[in-house]
Amino acid sequence: MKDLKYLAAFLIPLTAVLGLGLRGYWAFFAPVFAFIVVPILEVMMPIQNSNLSEAEASSKAKRTLFDLLLYANLPVVYGLVGWFLWSLSWANYETFELVGLTFSVGIAIGSNGVNVAHELGHRNSRWEKTLGKLLLLPSLYMHFYIEHNFGHHLHAATNEDPASARYNQSVYSFWFTSITRQYISAWRIQKDLLRREGQSFFSIKNDMLWYVVFQLGYLGLVFLLLGAQAVVVALFLGVSSAILLETINYIEHYGLRRLKKESGRYERVKEVHSWNSNHVLGRVMLYELTRHSDHHYRANKKYQLLDCHETSPQMPYGYPTSMVLALLPPLWFAIMNKRIPLEMKP
Numbered sequence: 001m002k003d004l005k006y007l008a009a010f011l012i013p014l015t016a017v018l019g020l021g022l023r024g025y026w027a028f029f030a031p032v033f034a035f036i037v038v039p040i041l042e043v044m045m046p047i048q049n050s051n052l053s054e055a056e057a058s059s060k061a062k063r064t065l066f067d068l069l070l071y072a073n074l075p076v077v078y079g080l081v082g083w084f085l086w087s088l089s090w091a092n093y094e095t096f097e098l099v100g101l102t103f104s105v106g107i108a109i110g111s112n113g114v115n116v117a118h119e120l121g122h123r124n125s126r127w128e129k130t131l132g133k134l135l136l137l138p139s140l141y142m143h144f145y146i147e148h149n150f151g152h153h154l155h156a157a158t159n160e161d162p163a164s165a166r167y168n169q170s171v172y173s174f175w176f177t178s179i180t181r182q183y184i185s186a187w188r189i190q191k192d193l194l195r196r197e198g199q200s201f202f203s204i205k206n207d208m209l210w211y212v213v214f215q216l217g218y219l220g221l222v223f224l225l226l227g228a229q230a231v232v233v234a235l236f237l238g239v240s241s242a243i244l245l246e247t248i249n250y251i252e253h254y255g256l257r258r259l260k261k262e263s264g265r266y267e268r269v270k271e272v273h274s275w276n277s278n279h280v281l282g283r284v285m286l287y288e289l290t291r292h293s294d295h296h297y298r299a300n301k302k303y304q305l306l307d308c309h310e311t312s313p314q315m316p317y318g319y320p321t322s323m324v325l326a327l328l329p330p331l332w333f334a335i336m337n338k339r340i341p342l343e344m345k346p
Contacts, residue, residue, distance in 0.1 A: 003060070003304075006069050008284045012111045013076050016104040020084060023093070027100030030107050039321035042279045049278040051307040066304045070116050070287070074135060077113045080105055081138045081237065085222060085230045102233060106240025109138050111286065114245045119287055121145050122299045137218055140238035141245065142211035143186035150189045151182075153299055157258045157273035158266055163246075164253040167337070167346055170329040174250045175243060244323075251275060251322045252292050255340040256313065269296050271309040272341065278308055279318030290319050313339060 015030040022029075052060065060066065084105045087093075093101070113135045120132030129145075136142045148163070155161035162181030165174045190208040191201070199205050223231045256273050258266040274292040277283070283290050291306040315322050316335065325332045337345075 003063065003065055005284045006066070006287065006304075008281065009069070009112065009287060010072075010076065011285065013080055013108045016080055016101075016108045019101055019104045020080075020087065023091075023097055025096075025100075027093075027097040027104060030104030031100075034107055034111075034320055035324050038281055038285070039318065039324060042281050042318040042321060045280050047278045048280050048283075049308045049310075052305065057305050060304050061302065063304075066302065070119060071131065073112045073116045074131060077109060077135060077138060080108055081234075084237075085226050085234060088230050088233060089226055098233070102236050103240055106237045107244055109237060110241035110244030114139050114141060114144065114241055115248075115286055115289060117145070118148065118289070119303055121149055124300060137214060138234075138237060139241040139245070140215050140218075140235070141242050142215060143183055143208060144245070146189050146207060147182045147186040149299075150193070151185050153269075153296065156269055156296060157253050157256050159257075161253075163249045164257075165250045165255065167255040167257075167340065167344075168333060169254075171247060171250045171326040171332070172329075175246050178246050178249060179242065247323045247326060248289070248319065251315070251319065251326055254326075254336060255344065257344045259343065271297060271312045274312065275315050275322075276308065276312045277315040277318050277322070279321075282318035282320050286319060290315075313341070 012030060012034060015033045019027045019029045084101060117132040117135035120128045120135070123129060123132075133142055133145055136144055152161055152163045155164075157164050159166070162178050162185055165171075165178075169177075187208055190206060194201065194203055194206060197205065202209070219231055219234060222234050252274055254275065256275070258269065258273055260266055271293040274296055276293050277290040279290070288303040288306045289295070291308055293309050293312040294301065294306045297309075316339075317325065325335060
């Protein structure tokens with residue numbers, strides 16, 4: 001029964017469904033739940049930093065339940081997006097309802113689409129990687145697969161990594177630099193991969209080109225079936241989910257830096273180069289994303305097996321609370337800057 005705790009990851013889509021069904025101010029239920037209710041609950045609940053025994057890890061590694069919970073997000077995300085976009089043709093939403101529902105569904109795409117895509121993108125099987133890419137489509141962020149797997153995990157906690165926030169960089173500045181630099185980086189990585197394989201830009205192996213085609217095709221299909229308003233809303237869904245992702249990226253490595261060795265090369269990624277949180281609710285709702293150091297230590301390690309490392313820098317609050325604090329830069333700096341190791345500060 002304990003393994004069913006990860007069903008809590010479906011609370012965000014559920015709150016978005018309630019918003020769609022009840023309308024009115026319920027349209028804002030998902031952001032209120034995610035960034036007010038959950039942080040309050042996390043403060044009240046105990047922190048769990050225990051790890052699995054070898055026997056427990058061996059058992060959980062073989063259980064298909066954990067994989068099925070991930071796969072279930074595909075119909076959930078696409079069903080939610082489809083329902084919302086289709087409802088635009090008949091629901092006659094008030095402007096405030098439209099704004100609230102766009103944020104709500106966008107948050108669900110970010111937490112249950114992009115976050116799950118991140119987990120599946122590190123799997124070894126091709127079909128799971130493909131499933132992850134499909135989950136990135138509604139966010140219009142398919143390039144994340146290439147940049148994250150071939151860029152971020154190589155350059156994490158260095159100035160070369162677009163997704164590692166600098167010391168004293170605000171989250172608002174980070175949104176701009178990370179989004180733009182990651183997209184440019186993804187194209188650069190793709191071109192390098194093609195060059196290594198002796199393939200041309202217009203090769204069938206140019207995934208970045210396919211991502212452009214798929215995303216334009218998605219928007220084109222929305223336009224043909226549901227009209228121009230639905231396309232605009234689909235674009236805003238992508239923006240809101242991308243901002244959620246980048247806010248998580250911001251808090252994951254903020255201010256942490258790998259040092260350079262005498263050779264001029266960076267030290268390898270270690271447990272001290274990612275922020276971690278053992279706050280229970282955020283852990284299960286984000287499929288253990290908050291145990292980020294162990295993820296960087298072994299990227300293909302399944303979420304249910306991730307460990308807490310005592311040497312990792314620990315966040316004083318859970319990820320949802322930290323994301324809210326990040327929106328208030330002076331408060332964020334006051335809390336987090338003193339926790340950054342002195343040797344990492346510029």
